[in-house]
Amino acid sequence: MATGPDYTFACPECDESMSVNASMRDALVEHGCVVCGTSVTPTVFSSSPAGE
Template sequence: MTEYEFICPECDQQIDVNVPVREATLSHGCPVCGASVSSEHFVEQ
């Protein structure tokens, strides 16, 4: 399964995520601070 590194634009938290978690984060925001994020905040690993 594809892995991504997520870097929050607000709290700078870095988290390795899979596709379902990436989609949830895009819908609901950063899991740490709740900031809105876009696909540019994910880097495919």
């Protein structure tokens, strides 16, 4: 089973971008951006291609 990143997060406020897995995605949606604290929605995540 793959344990690599599943999504790419791009903060709409501070432009921070990072690869995250599904549980980190859920935490970001619940708590906001780890850099600037802005609230985020699932729409700021894009799927990472398989194998990356």
